[in-house]
Amino acid sequence: MASSLLNSSVTRVSQWLASPLRPRQYLELLNPLWAEQSCGRIEKIQRETDNAVTLVIRPNHRWQGAVSGQYVRLGVDVDGVRHWRCYSVNSAQRPGDETFSVTVGRVNGGRVSTYIQDTLRVGDVIALDKAMGDFVLPTDATAKLLFISAGTGITPMMGMLRSLRDSGIAADVTHLHFAPTEKDCIYFNELNDFARRPGFNLHQSLTREGGQHFDAALLDNVCPDWAERKAYVCGPEGLMNAVRTHWQNNELSSQLCEEVFQPVRAEVPAGAGGTVLFWNAGSSTEGAGDKPLLEVAENAGLLPKHGCRMGICQECVVTLREGQVRDLATGEVFGESGETIRICVCAAAGNVTIDL
Amino acid sequence: MNAPLHMTDEQLKSMTERTGLPLYLSDEQVEQFGKEIDEVRRRIMSTVGERDARYIHKVIKAQRWLEIGGRGLLFAGILPPAWLAGTAMLGVAKILENMEIGHNVMHGQWDWMRDEQIHSTSWEWDNVCPSSDWKHSHNHMHHKWTNVVGMDRDVGYGILRMSEKQEWSPFYLGQPIWNLFLAVFFEWGVALHDLEAEKLRTGEKSLKDTVPFLKGVWKKVRKQTLKDYVIFPLLAGPFFLPVLAGNFTANIIRNLWAYMIIFCGHFPEDVADFTMEEVKNETKGGWYLRQMLGSANIKGSKLMHIMSGNLSHQIEHHLFPDMPSNRYAEASEHVQKICEKYGLPYNSHGLGRQFGTTLAKVMRLSLPNKKAARETVTA
Structure with missing residues (x-):
């Protein structure tokens, strides 16, 4: 009782001391695994075939464990940009074992799988998400x-x-x-x-x-x-x-x-728009390929937060859940789920789901 | 040769006289100029990558160690050398945090890394101004409407008269003093930016209207002041006072430096300001042109650039607010060449000249406009 009280007041004070950052943002200077966010250190890289390697990963304090067969998202920084990919946990669950492993096959032209095969080293720290999915053994141990x-x-x-x-x-x-x-x-x-x-x-x-x-x-x-x-x-x-x-x-x-295990991505014809699903509002509408998503949302009766309407102020940044968008300034089509976009200068490129 | 650069004839005349440059461009030339600026952006942004990511990670690490070191030394602040070194380190850490890190992260300069910890949507800075207010008053109002009198509240922060186009009132006679206050307590000036002090003075807004805004600011103010002026001094026990004094001084150092750099960005001699009328129907090229003519660079060493958050490249920052700051030096070489090609002034001088002429402007504009200038404004 007394120690938990002490603990919580220490936490409180350290939060005051670190503000506006959080205490762990200072702790991670000493050890990247002490970071606030979920991450893991590469303990071992084992080559399976010419085109597949197994990574043994030691996750940090945020890890909540994984059931064999579930998938986990790994966040790998390739050329400075974080890319997230899902891999299946292929290690057995052993009590007391603080590592898990995944096997990564080379995808032709795949940025992340190529990086993992050729550049990633033992000791590197990568970002992790929690393990998810129900592709696991049945509870009934006698099932065939x-x-x-x-x-x-x-x-x-x-x-x-x-x-x-x-x-x-x-x-x-x-x-x-x-x-x-x-x-x-x-x-x-x-x-x-x-x-x-x-x-x-x-x-x-x-x-x-x-x-x-x-x-x-x-x-x-x-x-x-x-x-x-x-x-x-x-x-x-x-x-x-x-x-x-x-x-x-x-x-x-x-x-x-x-x-x-492979995301199916429909080819988007040049200039095409698509259906825009507003995740939080739970509504959807058609978005033209040359109309900023901000306008599409406004026409659909939503009032997204925004500022300059010209791509400079970052007030309208939202998370892309699914699909891709077109940067109306450069014409570039881009987007991965979880990436943030400026809706005042991005249009739908195919069907998209955004956090609005 | 019909379209002046969204500047008054008076401005054009005085700039042409001073610089000897032909400042008249046709509409087509303005658009062409805009396309060349776009191309600079495209070329640099297409090469942004690991090298840049390493840079910002390095700066963030250095800043955090400096802060830890500074605060640690201040605990021994009863010894004058420790106090001086600790205060200086903390001051530098706060400058880096606000300028090269916070300001730039909030502009989305590092959003391309997709690192949730270094992102415009999540960053909160060591400043009494909440980042959400800042993104409105700075990223939107100041960057979109740069130097447009009546829109960009950075033109005088509601208490100074920094343009001939602002109407004079006897209040401005005191502006050398107001200016000094703003410099010393700059973070508070920034936090109260959206208070619209000028509207309070004219009675356009009542004190009651400001309550919701002030409540939001108070939350942030409480956290930052509690940390610097209560918790850290208390932790130091018998050395309460040296720590308190060190933290206070570090905040003032940061305020003075930030104030100076920011004022040098838009108020030195030969920087243009604009009216709402002049920016009506502004094209993309015209917007670029206004950003360029309304901003000024500071020449200096690499250290100077980092310590100013690369706002010493204010022109490039205003052309490309979301470009990683470490690339502004490279961009400036291209922008200067384009300016030469179009015969446009590129305002870049040493800190002494930029700050000296800024202070002269503060003095000059505390008095009503001279007759000739007054006539142009009313014309």
Whole structure:
């Protein structure tokens, strides 16, 4: 009681002392992990294949833990700009273990994945968001499972498999994994170790070495009791669509758990606008490709805070939730979710959702 | 050659005489000028990256260590050398925080990094003026309406007469004194910017109207004064007074320096001011031109530029308010070349000349306009 009182008054006083900053903004001068915001230090970088590395990350005090299979957003500063990307947690949950790991596959032309592969070093500190998602093992430990993955889509499954192994549960798991060649197959050795365990049935299909792609016949062949299993799928769009359709056609959608790992971004025709969704207001309207979002909002009856209406005063800055916008001064189309934009000089480029 | 640069004939004449430059540009030339300025912006912003991010992180780190060091030394402030060094370090830290960091972050100069901690929407500075008020009075009113008499409240801060176009009243006879007060307590002048003191004097606004605004300011004032004048001195125990005096002096140092740099930005000799009439239907090119003619640079060393928050490149800051400040020096080379090409004045002098002519203006305008000038204004 007395110590908590002391603690809270120390906190109070240190806040007064640091104002207008917060105490941790001074503490982080000594150790970046003492920062106020959630971040983590790269403990280990392990190469899996030519195009994939595993990062072992030690998160700071803000970390609330992750369940294997969930995704976590990593904020990586590339050329001075913070980019956020989602990766699946693929380490087992072990009590007392203060690290977690993700595997990052190289995306052709991908700024972040390329940076992580080529430039990121052990000891670097990156920003983190809390782990999210329900792509995790079922609470019922006796449930029979089916994993379908392709490429780096295997990473969340790996988290679940390792968790099962480490907690000593001999679950009944069938795993269909697709990769172009053996060389592209991450966790190849570990997977084959799993394959020697009772109850684990692995089917790897090397599609560029004569292996089959996913279809109903293959599924029936490899896993005749697929309809009785709780199924998980993660991979490129084509695989996801094929699996989803098959489960839908069999009216088993409720048994299928999906994890998308590539954002699908529609191509925006030059100059086109789109539907503007005002997140806080819960309303939407059409926004022309050459009309500032501020005007679009005003015409829709909203009264956004703003100042100069010419892009210099920062009073109208809002967060972009989804979609992209066009800078009306330069014509540049840009935007990632979480980025802030000046609505007086940005127009919709395709469908957008903004925090208004 | 029909369109004067949104300046009165009197201004044009006096500037042409003093500078010997041809100040008449056609509408097309003004637009062309604007496009070339846009191109400077595009070229520099396209190369903004890691080097710049490292710069601002370095300045922020240095500023925080300086502040810790200064406040630490002041705890030993009973010893005169420690007091002097501590006060100086804290003063410098406050200057850096307000000018090279706070002012520029709030302009969105670092928003491109997408770092939520160094962002115009989240930054709060060590100043009694709340950042939200500042973004209105400074980013919007001052930067959009630079030197437009009646719109830009930086023209005199409601208590000084800094343009011939402001009507004279006997109140301004005291302005050398008001000016001194403003300099010493500059952060308070900035905080009370939106109070519209001139309207209170004329009775256009009642004291009651100001209550909501003052309540907002009070919240910030309470935090900053409590910190500098109560908590830190109390922590020092028996050395309460040296710490209090050191903090007070550091705030005054910051006030004087900020005041001087900011006044040198728009009030030295040969800087133009404008009327609402002159900026009617202003084009983008015309806006750039007004920003340029209404601002003045201070020549100096790299240290001088950093300590002024790069407002020593006031012209570039007004052309590109959201460009990272460490790139203004580079921008100024391009802008000067464009000015030469169009025969436009580029007002850049040493601190002595800029501040000297500013003080002379404070003195001169405390008296009514001379007859000739008065006629132009009423004409």
